[in-house]
Amino acid sequence: MGHVQITPSILNADFAALGAEVARIGSADWVHVDVMDNHFVPNLTFGPTMVEALARSTSTPLDAHLMIADVDRHAPAYVEAGCGSVTFHVEAASAPVRLAREIRAQGARASMALRPATPVEPYEDLLPELDMLLLMTVEPGFGGQKFLDLVLPKIRRARALVEKHGLETWLQVDGGVSLETIERCAAAGADVFVAGSAVYSADDPDAMVAALRERAESAVPAAGEAR
Numbered sequence: 001m002g003h004v005q006i007t008p009s010i011l012n013a014d015f016a017a018l019g020a021e022v023a024r025i026g027s028a029d030w031v032h033v034d035v036m037d038n039h040f041v042p043n044l045t046f047g048p049t050m051v052e053a054l055a056r057s058t059s060t061p062l063d064a065h066l067m068i069a070d071v072d073r074h075a076p077a078y079v080e081a082g083c084g085s086v087t088f089h090v091e092a093a094s095a096p097v098r099l100a101r102e103i104r105a106q107g108a109r110a111s112m113a114l115r116p117a118t119p120v121e122p123y124e125d126l127l128p129e130l131d132m133l134l135l136m137t138v139e140p141g142f143g144g145q146k147f148l149d150l151v152l153p154k155i156r157r158a159r160a161l162v163e164k165h166g167l168e169t170w171l172q173v174d175g176g177v178s179l180e181t182i183e184r185c186a187a188a189g190a191d192v193f194v195a196g197s198a199v200y201s202a203d204d205p206d207a208m209v210a211a212l213r214e215r216a217e218s219a220v221p222a223a224g225e226a227r
């Protein structure tokens with residue numbers, strides 16, 4: 001299992017001051033940018049031009065979560081925009097293996113996301129193609145939703161698959177992650193945690209990043225310990 005990484009989502013940040021908002025989370029490992037197109041999800045955010053401007057404004061690497069249709073065509077633009085990690089939804093991709101290889105060939109980490117109702121088992125053979133697997137813990141589209149406990153068994157099964165194949169694939173969770181829910185995710189086997197409203201509704205977002213990190217680290221099972 002990789003070390004705990006905290007990745008604040010800017011979905012609930014002030015979009016009119018994104019550079020300053022990102023500067024408030026200096027201890028974050030990544031900045032999570034939620035790209036939504038009003039087709040794959042019923043919400044609209046921003047595109048590669050905005051992401052490129054954000055990449056120029058910070059030294060923290062960007063983790064793009066593409067909630068967009070026709071993702072095979074659009075994903076490469078987010079590597080070109082400066083993202084260090086690009087996540088596509090398997091439900092939106094027509095050739096996920098080719099797309100993951102293309103993202104890696106461009107020099108970014110390739111990541112694939114599963115909606116809460118999408119099982120992980122059909123993608124077992126695809127895991128070596130991925131640097132990260134994102135297991136959504138809400139239906140994608142909006143920040144501030146309630147964490148879905150029903151995803152916890154899938155996190156455990158995904159961790160078991162990663163270990164079975166001796167892979168280094170990071171397991172990211174996104175949606176409703178807070179001081180109240182992060183321990184359950186870490187105990188189940190997640191190691192990369194996206195938190196949007198928990199971070200940006202805090203008086204001190206960077207102190208919340210530290211608190212989330214501490215809580216997740218305290219819940220990571222020791223080697224050989226049951227999940």
Ligand SMILES: O=C(CO)[C@H](O)[C@H](O)COP(=O)(O)O
Binds near residue numbers: 011067145
């Ligand atoms: O992908 C997302 C929504 O589709 C967001 O990243 C996620 O929901 C973060 O917000 P919060 O922590 O408030 O749930």
